[in-house]
Amino acid sequence: MAYALQQLINGISLGMIYGLIAVGYTMVYGIIGMINFAHGDIFMVGAFIALISVVMLVSGGIMDGPAAILIVLLASMAVTALYGWTVERVAYRPLRGSFRLAPLISAIGMSIVLQNYVQVAQGARVKPIEPLLPGGVTVLHVDSFVVQFSYMQMLIIAVTLAVLAVFTWLVTRTPLGRAMRACEQDRKMASLLGIDTDRTISLTFVIGAALAAVAGTMYLLRYGVIDFYIGFLAGVKAFTAAVLGGIGSLPGAVLGGLLIGLIETFWSAYFSVQYKDVAAFSILAIVLIFMPTGLLGRAEVEKV
Amino acid sequence: MSATTAAEARPNAMAGAVKDAAITALVALGLFIPIVGLRTDVSPSGTLMLRQRWGDVAILVGIAFAGRLAMLAWRAFRGEAKPASAARTEAIRKAGKSVAPVLLALAVVLPFIPGTGRYELDLGILVLTYVMLGWGLNIVVGLAGLLDLGYVAFYAVGAYSYALLATTFGLSFWVCLPLAGILAAFWGILLGFPVLRLRGDYLAIVTLAFGEIIRVVLINWASLTGGPNGITGIPRPSFFGLTFSAGGGPGSFADFFGIEPSPTHRVVFLYYLILALALLTNWISIRLRRQPLGRAWEALREDEIACRALGINVTTTKLTAFALGAMFAGFAGSFFATRQGFISPESFTFIESAIILAIVVLGGMGSQIGIALAALVMIGGFEVFRDLDEWRMLVFGGAMVLIMVVRPRGLVGHRTPSVALREKRSIGAEHVAEGHG
Numbered sequence: 001m002a003y004a005l006q007q008l009i010n011g012i013s014l015g016m017i018y019g020l021i022a023v024g025y026t027m028v029y030g031i032i033g034m035i036n037f038a039h040g041d042i043f044m045v046g047a048f049i050a051l052i053s054v055v056m057l058v059s060g061g062i063m064d065g066p067a068a069i070l071i072v073l074l075a076s077m078a079v080t081a082l083y084g085w086t087v088e089r090v091a092y093r094p095l096r097g098s099f100r101l102a103p104l105i106s107a108i109g110m111s112i113v114l115q116n117y118v119q120v121a122q123g124a125r126v127k128p129i130e131p132l133l134p135g136g137v138t139v140l141h142v143d144s145f146v147v148q149f150s151y152m153q154m155l156i157i158a159v160t161l162a163v164l165a166v167f168t169w170l171v172t173r174t175p176l177g178r179a180m181r182a183c184e185q186d187r188k189m190a191s192l193l194g195i196d197t198d199r200t201i202s203l204t205f206v207i208g209a210a211l212a213a214v215a216g217t218m219y220l221l222r223y224g225v226i227d228f229y230i231g232f233l234a235g236v237k238a239f240t241a242a243v244l245g246g247i248g249s250l251p252g253a254v255l256g257g258l259l260i261g262l263i264e265t266f267w268s269a270y271f272s273v274q275y276k277d278v279a280a281f282s283i284l285a286i287v288l289i290f291m292p293t294g295l296l297g298r299a300e301v302e303k304v
Numbered sequence: 305m306s307a308t309t310a311a312e313a314r315p316n317a318m319a320g321a322v323k324d325a326a327i328t329a330l331v332a333l334g335l336f337i338p339i340v341g342l343r344t345d346v347s348p349s350g351t352l353m354l355r356q357r358w359g360d361v362a363i364l365v366g367i368a369f370a371g372r373l374a375m376l377a378w379r380a381f382r383g384e385a386k387p388a389s390a391a392r393t394e395a396i397r398k399a400g401k402s403v404a405p406v407l408l409a410l411a412v413v414l415p416f417i418p419g420t421g422r423y424e425l426d427l428g429i430l431v432l433t434y435v436m437l438g439w440g441l442n443i444v445v446g447l448a449g450l451l452d453l454g455y456v457a458f459y460a461v462g463a464y465s466y467a468l469l470a471t472t473f474g475l476s477f478w479v480c481l482p483l484a485g486i487l488a489a490f491w492g493i494l495l496g497f498p499v500l501r502l503r504g505d506y507l508a509i510v511t512l513a514f515g516e517i518i519r520v521v522l523i524n525w526a527s528l529t530g531g532p533n534g535i536t537g538i539p540r541p542s543f544f545g546l547t548f549s550a551g552g553g554p555g556s557f558a559d560f561f562g563i564e565p566s567p568t569h570r571v572v573f574l575y576y577l578i579l580a581l582a583l584l585t586n587w588i589s590i591r592l593r594r595q596p597l598g599r600a601w602e603a604l605r606e607d608e609i610a611c612r613a614l615g616i617n618v619t620t621t622k623l624t625a626f627a628l629g630a631m632f633a634g635f636a637g638s639f640f641a642t643r644q645g646f647i648s649p650e651s652f653t654f655i656e657s658a659i660i661l662a663i664v665v666l667g668g669m670g671s672q673i674g675i676a677l678a679a680l681v682m683i684g685g686f687e688v689f690r691d692l693d694e695w696r697m698l699v700f701g702g703a704m705v706l707i708m709v710v711r712p713r714g715l716v717g718h719r720t721p722s723v724a725l726r727e728k729r730s731i732g733a734e735h736v737a738e739g740h741g
Contacts, residue, residue, distance in 0.1 A: 055352045059354075086335060102712035112697055123344075
């Protein structure tokens, strides 16, 4: 029981990270209908910017503790958003209105570029950092087993919820969110009604990248080691989460992320660590076979 | 009148271009300051420290500025891009007709061209392997319009089938080759069944997941596959029972034909083997395109609903595409295993699937010659940049983006319809659907 509770805490905090990345996938997919393959690597870039800021602030002895985390988070979000914007501008915008596979290949190319760019610029070795927020609260004490709820996990959950609240407000209450939803429904009609669709799409990428940066920062602070290759697996898992939740659906992305995080954690805890990826992917396949549009996705209406 | 306005417009355009380039440089500055300018290194004490590299940042920002300026100048100089006219498409098609025989002739005589050494032959084998994989995937993606991101899984199944059958039961390459193909096709059907209902990107992600599952299983099922260490000592193929041992001796290829034993013989043999396999793939897919099955694939790509309405069995049509594509990957996989003599899960990562898919799309989905050219450009180009070391993948990815941006429809952007009333005329690729599956 205590063991399961611990896994639940671990699973939710991991799932939050996946959920944040998945939102970026699902937003882009909703608006321009493409799989942004480079999004996982945007997450990796975000983690690296956070790493560099941490080293600069903490190892430089300028700042420490929660204030440092806030600055690191903001720095990572700002620069990663710029990366997201640039990727869209360079690799996707020229292909707008082109056929479906062209942006996909371009995105795969961009993913290779980002990965190897970071490898060349920052080196291939793994980068460890000291924990910024050690310690935690003991939730439960059963026999010799202690259920720990670390401050870092609390931070991840709190930050994710806050970011998602802001994001929900942005999408549902602001003119930008309205424009985004309009583009999602019918891009041509939206542009006829005076919405700057190019700008809206750019901003979608910027927001998606900023969310990925939050995920990257949280990942770095939670696990303490990153390398240039973390983006691939995290990206695939997050995309899996987005599809599982029903691609195009924002609550679905978060739900899918949580599910993937929980499945992975519980599978590693009770069965085998080696096959945790197999478990996540198999669940995806099974869900899609019985619910081809994901958990919260709308069924696509086919018009002839 | 118009001359003066043009003259007046020029300085404005110049100023605009410089401003545009300056903004680009500013963005580049923002991008490169953290990642390039501040490098994290592990210091001797085990913690991270920063090394500053502002010179590199300055160079990159300069490149961004100059590059943007050159691009704007090129655009102004070239003017509006003209859509390809029918006459031009026709001319390219005529030229393309002679390209294929020339390429084929070159491929056939390559081992006998003076100056062709071991390195060139190895490169030829590598390119041909990807040509074959591209043609195989083309059946699934280009003809049937099903987006498969896990093609490498079947390649892996083929390679491991051959390796395991050969090392465990001592079966020869020629027995294992069809077996590996059949096993891979079987896996294709096995994967095909559950995903038949899925369309578009759902299909893409499930095939990707399947590719990853196969790889994870290969890594972790160590008792069967050797885990991350892979399988070593995979037997080499023989030429109708004649071996290619370096020292010659009775029963060897050199001994039988009474020639000087040379390690080149095996490489030349492998080269012709993959050439034959690739041509077989090509021949079968060209023939199938003209048969009811191939027509059903293409009809499925163009419009699935119409297909159903006309009574085409969508299930079997999709499954055969999956199975045949997988079979050719299985052949290529067993060739890969016998050529390397060693396989490990390292060789079957997602990036391989991505490269094969990129070859198909860059080749201009569905065009056989285009795929061959794309494989030559991508894999050959990748080898040419060998000296770049860690920069090589960076250049490779950049080239992928660049080719797509410049030629979204691939290198060969036209089609000759498989079926036509009276006269066959090539059409622009814009008119070919890409399927939703």
